[in-house]
Amino acid sequence: MNVHDILQNPDEHVRFAAYLDKLGHVADANEVDLVSSVLTDPDQTMAQSAVLRQLDRRAAGLYPGPAYEEWAQAMTQAAIDRPFLAQRLREWSLFGRAAGRSTTRSTPAGPPRWAWHRHGSRRRT
Known part of the structure; x- marks a missing residue:
């Protein structure tokens, strides 16, 4: 089932589940196009x-590795007209800084509250 077929289904719950499935199996090279289509x-x-x-799942797997910045920039471009999604990507960088990880961007300190609650238990001291 491709994204065009998914869009034909009138039930948003079915489309949501289908999008999650597609996003969960997308190749890295096709991710930006799929996100844009969704x-x-x-x-x-x-x-x-x-x-x-998808952003949370991928960011958790990529951050703070070297592939994160390039991926985050590509996703930010795909979500450029969606401020909430772009903000979430910025929050991942903030979360990394608060956890003592460096980023290549200059961002203000301070973790987002959701990140500490969601990922705080994964932090190693």
Whole structure:
């Protein structure tokens, strides 16, 4: 099932589940295109929620590795018109700084509250 087929389904719950499945199996080289396609869904709340899950899943796996910055920049471009998604990507960098990891960007200190609650238990001291 491709994204065009998913869009034909009138049930947003079915589309959401299908998007999560597609995003969970997408090759790195196709991720930006798929995210951009998902964000064309007429139900923007649902589409952005699916993409948000993808951003969190991928960022947790990539950060603070060397691939994170390039990936985050590409995702920021894909989500350029969606301030909440772009903000979430910035928060991942903030979270890394607060945890003592460096980033190549200059960002103000201070972790987002959601990041500490969600990922605080993974922190090693």
